[in-house]
Each structure stands twice: as C-alpha cells, then as structure tokens.
Amino acid sequence: MAPGAQFAAKRLGKELTKISKGLPAGIVLVQGDNFEEWLLDIQVLDSNPLYMGQTYRLKFKFGSSYPIEPPEVVFVKLPDRPIPIHPHIYSNGIICLDLLGQQGWSPVQNVESVCMSLQSMLTGNTKNERPPGDEEFVRGNRLRPKDIDFYYHDNNV
Template identity: 85%
Template sequence: MSAGFAAKRLGKELQKISTSLPPGIELVTAENFEEWLLDIKVLDSNPLYENETYRLKFRFGSTYPIEPPEVVFIQLPDRPIPIHPHVYSNGIICLDLLGQQGWSPVQNVESICMSLQSMLTGNSKNERPPGDEDFVRANRQRPKDIQFYYHDNDV
C-alpha cells in the first residue's frame, strides 16, 4: 500500500466532508493528509455533555484506510476532554473501532465522529476509566499501538 493510496482516499473524504457533515460535526482544519482537527457535539439530550464541544485530532498513516487513524480528544481552554468511562484524561479513547481488531476500511472520518457522538450520547456515568491516573502517568505508547482489553474479547 502506498502513501498515494492513503492521500487519494483522504482527498475524497475531505472533498465530501468539506461540503456536508452530519449535525454536530465540524471540520476545523485539514491542511494536509497527516493530521486533521474536527469538533463534535452531543446533539441528543445528555446532561453530562450539554452545550459542550469537543476537539478531535486525527492522525493518518500511509496505510490508511487499511489501518485505522490515530484519534484522540485534545484539550483547549474552551474544549475539555469529555469525562467518560472509555476516555482517559489525556484524551486517549478506548474504542474497538479505533483498534486493529475492530477497524474496517469502510469506516471513515465521518463514521468515526458519529460513533464517538453515539458513545457519548449513551453514557450515564460521569467517570474516567479504571486506573486513569496510572495509565496516563505510565503510558508511553501511541494510541494506535495500545492493546486495550475489551469485555467482549471473552466471547
């Protein structure tokens, strides 16, 4: 797989999302095919995330879309990292869709944003993942290299 293939795919995605995105998703910057920033809002009524906007950073490798992009929440003065049982305080997201096992090349930036909106919408726990402080302090891996254990791995 060449970097050209990734750039071609990202070019098509950028063209589409520049003209139309679902409600609550906004493209902030996409100056190259390596890193994009998008903002998402939870549209359904969930008091945990009401009136909040969250910033996502997407990093694409040369093997995209065969391999998932690296996606994290980033903190800005007006953009907090959401408190959620699958979102670490450093912005790393534990979601099988973003890992090698759950990823499919049919996914794209828009579908990832919609999945994260849905994940936040369905949350009722105002808490971080177990072991958040230790994980954030000790982790030296890039998000896409972390092997999360998902509860449905036992099935």
C-alpha cells in the same frame, strides 16, 4: 511518495471532498489542509446532561496505510474544549474504542463515521467517570494510541 501514501492521500482527498459538501449535525472540520492530521469538533446533540452544551476537539493522525489501518484519534484539551469524562476516554484524551483498534477497524470506516461513533458513544453514556486506573495509565503510558492493546472487557459474552 510511497505507493501506500499515495493511496492514503487519494482516499483522504475523497473524504475531504465529501466533507466539504457537509457533515452530520454536531460535527465540524476545523483543520484538514493536509493528509497527515485533521482537527474536528464534535458535539452531543441529545439532552445528555453530561455533555449538553459542550464541544470537544478531536485530532486524527493518518498513517501511510490509511484506510487499511485506522487513524490515530484522540481528544485534545483546549481552554474551551475539555476532554469528555467517559468510562472509555482517558484524561489525556486517549480513547478505548474497538473501532479505533486493529481488530475493530474496517477500511469502510472514515472520518465521518468515526466522529458519528464517538457522538453515539457519548450520547449513550450515563456514568460521569473515567476508565478504571486512569491516573496510573496516563502517568505510565508511553505508547501511541494505536499501539495500545486495550482489553475490551464489556464486549465479552
């Protein structure tokens, strides 16, 4: 195992130990039996009518440079787990969130904090819509989520 991969495995082992002691409400580890890919379910716990009663599946893919580099995080569609409709979530599950990009990521972040950020992002949403250009993006994108250079237009001052 390469030194970077050993560091990633050690960090993920610590995160898994912490997660096994409990996660915040609305976050459940579904699968975390390896250090390459984890599945978690999240729910929005407030009364946002857009997401009330829904559970969403997240897939985390970890590279050998984790936590120096962010994990790849996407929503996964299952028969009982839709992809949430949100202005920063494409219909293929790719999430446009600066926290998940190279510029917004910090090694102090972890699986739990990413899930909590996504819960918060959904909680604060009032628009039942996909990002502009969703169909074209989904049809034409061939990049992995971590390789997409999103333009965060609503973060401009």
